[in-house]
Amino acid sequence: MKYQNTWDMESVFPGGSDSTEFYQEVESLSEKLTDFERLVKNWEITEDAPEFKVFEEILTVREDLVKRIGESRTFMSGLASADVSDTKARINLNKVSNLSKDLNNIFISLQKKIAEISDDHFNKMLDKKTFKPSSFPLTEIRNQAQKLLSTKEEELLNNLSIDGFHAWGNMYDELVASIEVPLEKDGEITSYSAGQAENIINAEKDFEKRQEMLAIWEKTWSEKADLFATTLNHLAGFRLADYEAHNIKDFMTTPLEYNRMESKTLDAMWDTISENKGKVVKYLERKAELLKVDKLSWLDVTASINLGEYEEKRYSFSEAADFIIENFNHSNPKMADLAQRAFSEQWIEAEDRPGKRPGGYCANLPESEESRIFMTFSGSSDNVATLAHELGHAFHSSVLRDLPSLNQSYAMNVAETASTYAELVVADATIQNASSTEEKISLLDQKIAQSAVMMMNIHARYLFEKSFYEERLKGIVSADRLSELMLDAQKEAYENSLETYHPMFWAAKLHFYSTGVPFYNFPYTFGYFFSLGIYARALDSGVDFEEDYIALLRDTASMSTEDLAQKHLAVDLTETDFWQDAIEQVHEDIDYFLELTEDYI
Numbered sequence: 001m002k003y004q005n006t007w008d009m010e011s012v013f014p015g016g017s018d019s020t021e022f023y024q025e026v027e028s029l030s031e032k033l034t035d036f037e038r039l040v041k042n043w044e045i046t047e048d049a050p051e052f053k054v055f056e057e058i059l060t061v062r063e064d065l066v067k068r069i070g071e072s073r074t075f076m077s078g079l080a081s082a083d084v085s086d087t088k089a090r091i092n093l094n095k096v097s098n099l100s101k102d103l104n105n106i107f108i109s110l111q112k113k114i115a116e117i118s119d120d121h122f123n124k125m126l127d128k129k130t131f132k133p134s135s136f137p138l139t140e141i142r143n144q145a146q147k148l149l150s151t152k153e154e155e156l157l158n159n160l161s162i163d164g165f166h167a168w169g170n171m172y173d174e175l176v177a178s179i180e181v182p183l184e185k186d187g188e189i190t191s192y193s194a195g196q197a198e199n200i201i202n203a204e205k206d207f208e209k210r211q212e213m214l215a216i217w218e219k220t221w222s223e224k225a226d227l228f229a230t231t232l233n234h235l236a237g238f239r240l241a242d243y244e245a246h247n248i249k250d251f252m253t254t255p256l257e258y259n260r261m262e263s264k265t266l267d268a269m270w271d272t273i274s275e276n277k278g279k280v281v282k283y284l285e286r287k288a289e290l291l292k293v294d295k296l297s298w299l300d301v302t303a304s305i306n307l308g309e310y311e312e313k314r315y316s317f318s319e320a321a322d323f324i325i326e327n328f329n330h331s332n333p334k335m336a337d338l339a340q341r342a343f344s345e346q347w348i349e350a351e352d353r354p355g356k357r358p359g360g361y362c363a364n365l366p367e368s369e370e371s372r373i374f375m376t377f378s379g380s381s382d383n384v385a386t387l388a389h390e391l392g393h394a395f396h397s398s399v400l401r402d403l404p405s406l407n408q409s410y411a412m413n414v415a416e417t418a419s420t421y422a423e424l425v426v427a428d429a430t431i432q433n434a435s436s437t438e439e440k441i442s443l444l445d446q447k448i449a450q451s452a453v454m455m456m457n458i459h460a461r462y463l464f465e466k467s468f469y470e471e472r473l474k475g476i477v478s479a480d481r482l483s484e485l486m487l488d489a490q491k492e493a494y495e496n497s498l499e500t501y502h503p504m505f506w507a508a509k510l511h512f513y514s515t516g517v518p519f520y521n522f523p524y525t526f527g528y529f530f531s532l533g534i535y536a537r538a539l540d541s542g543v544d545f546e547e548d549y550i551a552l553l554r555d556t557a558s559m560s561t562e563d564l565a566q567k568h569l570a571v572d573l574t575e576t577d578f579w580q581d582a583i584e585q586v587h588e589d590i591d592y593f594l595e596l597t598e599d600y601i
Contacts (some may be wrong), residue, residue, distance in 0.1 A: 084177035194357035350377035362393035392422030416527020460493035
C-alpha cells in the first residue's frame with residue numbers, strides 16, 4: 001500500500017497557521033478559562049464536603065480545557081516544526097502558551113484549595129467511585145501544594161515565564177531556524193537546514209567525509225556560540241531562581257520528582273552502567289578495526305558498517321510502514337492496528353525537505369484522540385527504527401485515552417518505555433530478516449550502537465548538565481567553558497575511547513533547551529533499559545504478554561516509577577540487579593557481534 005509521508009493537519013483545524021477555526025477556538029478557550037476561574041474561586045470546600053460534587057465539576061471542566069489547549073498546542077507547534085519560516089505559527093503558538101499560563105494560574109488556586117481539605121474529608125473523597133481512579137495524582141497535587149508560594153507569587157512567576165523562561169526556549173528555536181550548514185553534494189556546495197544536514201551527516205558512509213562534515217557542523221554551530229550560550233544560561237538561570245524561591249536546595253530534586261523516581265534508582269542505574277562499559281569499549285574497538293581506523297570518531301559510533309559487497313537496505317516510506325506493521329503484529333496486534341491507522345490517516349510528517357526543524361517527536365491530539373508524529377525520513381534502517389519509536393509513543397497515548405486526564409500525565413522516563421519497546425521490536429526484526437552475514441553484522445551494529453548511545457552519549461549529556469548547573473549556580477558560563485564541560489563529559493562517558501568528540505553538542509542538541517522537561521537526558525537511558533526488561537518478558541510470553549504490557553502502560557501516570565516496576569515486573573529499581581540483567585542483554589549482542597566479525601578483521 002502507498003502511504004503519504006506528510007501529515008494531515010487540516011482535520012484538526014483547516015487553514016494552516018491562519019486557520020479561522022483555530023482563532024475561534026482560542027477565543028472560546030479564553031472565555032471558558034474565565035468561567036473556570038470563577039468556578040474555582042467560588043468553590044467553598046466546607047459546603048461541598050463530603051460529596052464534593054462541585055469539585056467533580058471542576059475536574060470535568062479542567063479536563064476539557066486541558067484537552068482543548070493540548071489539541072491547539074500540538075496543531076500549531078506541528079506547523080512551526082514542519083516549516084521553521086512560518087512566523088505566524090510561532091506567533092500563534094505564543095497564544096496557546098498564554099492559554100496554558102492562564103490555566104496554570106487557575107490550577108495554582110485549585111491546588112491550594114485542595115490542600116485545605118481536611119485529611120479526613122480528603123481520604124473519604126478518594127474512596128468515592130468518582131475520585132478513586134485518580135487517587136494517586138490527586139494526592140500528588142495535594143502534596144505539591146505544600147511547597148507553593150502565595151497564589152500571587154506563583155501567578156507572577158508563571159506570568160513572567162512566558163516572556164522569560166519560555167521566551168528563551170523560543171529563542172533557541174529561532175536560532176536553529178537560522179542555521180544553514182554548507183555541505184558538498186555532486187561537486188557543489190549546498191546549504192541545508194539543521195534537520196536535513198543532520199540526516200545527511202549521519203548517513204555518510206565515507207570515514208574521511210564524516211570527519212569533514214563534523215568539522216563543518218561544529219563550525220556552523222560555533223558561529224552562533226555566544227547566542228546559544230546566552231540562551232542556555234538564561235534558561236538555567238530562570239530555573240535556578242525558581243528553585244531558590246521554592247526553597248529547593250538541590251537542582252536534581254525537581255527532575256527526579258517530575259519523573260516520579262528516587263535518587264537511589266538513578267544512582268543504581270548509572271553506577272551499574274559505569275561498571276559495565278568495558279564490553280562496550282571492546283565493541284567500539286572492534287568497530288574501529290572493521291572501519292580500518294585506529295580509533296572511532298564521534299560520528300563513527302553510529303556510522304554504518306558495510307562489509308564486502310553488501311549495500312545497506314534503503315526503504316521507501318511505504319516499505320517502512322509495511323515492515324513496521326508486519327513486525328508489530330507478531331507479538332503486539334493492537335500496536336500494529338494503531339500503526340496501521342497512523343499511516344492510513346496521515347498522522348506522520350516524514351518528508352525529507354528543507355525548512356523543517358531537526359529531530360523527531362510524537363505529540364498527542366487529545367480532542368481528536370489521535371497523535372501526530374514528526375521526523376525527517378530519508379530511507380535508512382535507522383529512520384525505520386525512529387519511526388517505530390515514535391509510533392510506540394502514539395500507542396502509549398492510545399491505551400490511556402479512556403482514563404481521566406490526571407491519569408494520562410505520565411513522566412518522561414516511563415514515556416520512553418513504549419517507544420523504546422517498539423524500536424526494539426523493529427530492530428530485532430531487521431536483524432532476523434537479514435539476507436547475509438554482512439547485512440546481519442551491519443544491523444546488529446546499529447542496535448548495539450543505540451545501546452552505546454544510551455550508556456555513553458546520554459551519560460555524557462547527564463554529566464555535562466550536572467557540571468553546567470553546578471557552575472551556573474556561581475554565575476554565567478561562557479561558550480568556551482560550555483564546550484570544555486561538554487568535551488570533559490564526553491571523554492568521561494566514553495572512557496576516552498574515541499579519537500574525536502563533539503564539543504559544540506551543547507548547542508546542537510535541542511534537549512538542553514527544553515522548557516518542559518528539566519534534565520531531558522537520563523529518562524532516555526532509564527526508558528531504554530526498563531524497556532529491555534519488559535521486552536525480555538514479551539519474548540518469553542509472545543502475544544499473551546500484550547495485555548500485561550498494556551496494563552503496565554495504563555499505570556504509568558498512576559504510581560511512582562518504583563511501584564510501577566514492583567507491581568508489573570516484580571523488581572526493585574533501587575537495587576543493581578534489574579539494571580545488570582538488562583545490560584546483560586547488551587553484552588549478549590556485543591558477544592554475538594564480536595563472534596560474527598572475527599573473520600573480517
